[in-house]
Amino acid sequence: MAIEVRIPTILRSYTGGAKVVEGSGDTLGDLLVDLDSRHAGLRARLVTDAGALHRFVNVYVNDEDVRFLGALDAKLNDGDSVTILPAVAGGAFGFAAAAAIAQHSAAAAAAAIAGPRASVTAR
């Protein structure tokens, strides 16, 4: 089962410079394990020690942010396209930013529980 994965510039050191690689897996988590077997170290840049998707990256399955599809549990099908982008964020104050991140994560998690589509259709 082939899934095309688009790799951002900052992670291409793990793919020998390749912009697009292929992998397989029934879920995003499985796919990242599969990719890591050929591109060692890549998974650790995307998944925290606690086993959650890293805050510093955005991962999309086709046109959807995986945060609204169950994150690492997001289901994949043959022919899907996965895109990884560095999240672009920052701001003036470290502590306030940390609070904003926590709020955002909580809101995203709540939205995901309330209904995977709710946040997307609200746009």
Add this chain to the structure above:
Amino acid sequence: MLSIDRSIIDAIVAHARRDHPDEACGVVAGPAGSDTPTRHIPMDNAARSMTFYEFDSMEQLRVWREMDDRDEEPVVIYHSHTATEAYPSRTDVSFAGEPGAHYLLVSTREPDTEEIRSFRIVDGVVTEEPVEIVAAVDPHAVQSYMFGQSPATVDYECSDR
């Protein structure tokens, strides 16, 4: 050094002023490998905060794909600090994920003047660089200069030098 057109800087400053006191953010795309910012793309600050900015993930996907289709890359990634200096915070550094980009910061804490500074952020290391603001040159316009006059270019040296 970041070399950038006056009209783009004016548009970035106008965006930052418009969103003040919230932080404003965006991208200036340019042809891949050119290191020349040519297309200003103001982005929504999904955090709508005075102390934090975050690209909306779906808008980012659309814009990044568009750049890919046009063989462009994010030459400049900018945001404003609205109450503090134009220097990357620890949060800015931890998130910086485009090693090829110029991270441009605009401080709008003073109502009448803007502080504009540019940085490279690679592997957590911040390096300030000079900013050269170049006056737009219309190649079709007939140029005539008075003796001793030169095209308007403003150089901002790094503040710590």
